Amino acid sequence: MSVFSTNAFAQPDFKQINGDEIQNNPVAQDILAKIELSKKQFLQEKEIENKRKVQQKLIDQQRITAQESLRQEIQIMEKTYEEFTPRNAFAKYVSNLNATNHEIFWDQFDYIQAKIIIARDARDSVIAQGGTFSDAMKQYVKFAKMPKVEMQNIVRELNIKHNLAQKDIQSHFDVNGKLPRFENDIESPCYGCAAKISKVKTDSGQSVPITRTVIEPKPALITNLKDSLSELQKQFLESRNIIEQKKILFEMNGIVKQIQNLK
Structure with a gap:
């Protein structure tokens, strides 16, 4: 083996050292030691890299196998x-109902x-971004x-949509989904009545003519x-x-x- 040495503080002046001179030259010995160390480190890193690639390949194969097995x-x-999926289970339930009501039930299902x-x-977006399960x-x-x-509003709108309720009658219900209460039933209005009618007191047989009462607007x-909510639910x-x-x-x-705060 031969080694070239040079003076670091002058113009390059290479000198070839051969044979026994290497054994007696500290600089040459140091260079050779560093070369051997570099070779050893390179081979070790190469071996580690090869092992890592083999392990990664095994992991990838196991992952593919696991994914296929899971699939x-x-x-x-x-x-x-x-038959127990939400849609199929619901379809089985709806099939037992009157066919004229199927569409409103499916609208309710689709909404939910x-x-x-x-x-x-x-x-899933929160979890994917590293958020906690609680935040998710x-x-x-x-x-x-x-x-x-929200529930009352969508049910009302779907009933109107499928001609199961009249919009003007539904407008009489308050924010809690209730009609106005009257102490005396004789004085209560007839919702949806267009003509004069009579009510009879069951305890006396008294007939009291009444006309359609004008309900105080909400x-x-x-x-x-509520109109805005109905429009948004329709768009949804x-x-x-x-x-x-x-x-x-x-x-x-x-x-x-906002509606809840106005109750």
Whole structure:
């Protein structure tokens, strides 16, 4: 083996050292030692890298195998419990009802299902971004919840949509979904009556002619808010865009909160 040495403080002046001179030259010995160390380190790093690649390949293969196994198990499970999925189970329930009512039941199902899909998406988004399970579930509840005001409003609108209720009659219900109460039933109005009618006191047989009573209108603010909520619920049902539906839900939740505060 030969080694070249040079003076670091002058122009390059290489000198070849051969044979026994290497054994007696400290600089050459130091260079050779460093070369051997570099070789050893390189081989060690190469070996570590090769082992890492082999291990990673094994992990990737195991992951693919596990994913395929999971996919097959899920397919088997879905096939086994196919009739118990939310839509299929609901379809079985609806099939036992009067056919004229099927559409309103499916509208109710689609409305709730859309809220659940958005809630799941919000939950999974929090987890994917490193959020806690608690924070994820808060987001889920935020979108999946259905306050009483919202439930009453969507049921009312769907009943009107499917001709199961009259809009003018529904307008008499208050924010709690109740009709005005009267101490004396004889004095209570006949909702939806267009002609003069008579009521009879059952204890005396007395017949009292009455006409359609003009109901005191509800506060304009509540009426406007409920109309806005109805329009948003209609848009929510018609939309198939999850981002758009999420925006609509934000607006709906805000309106519901305003109505609740006016109670």
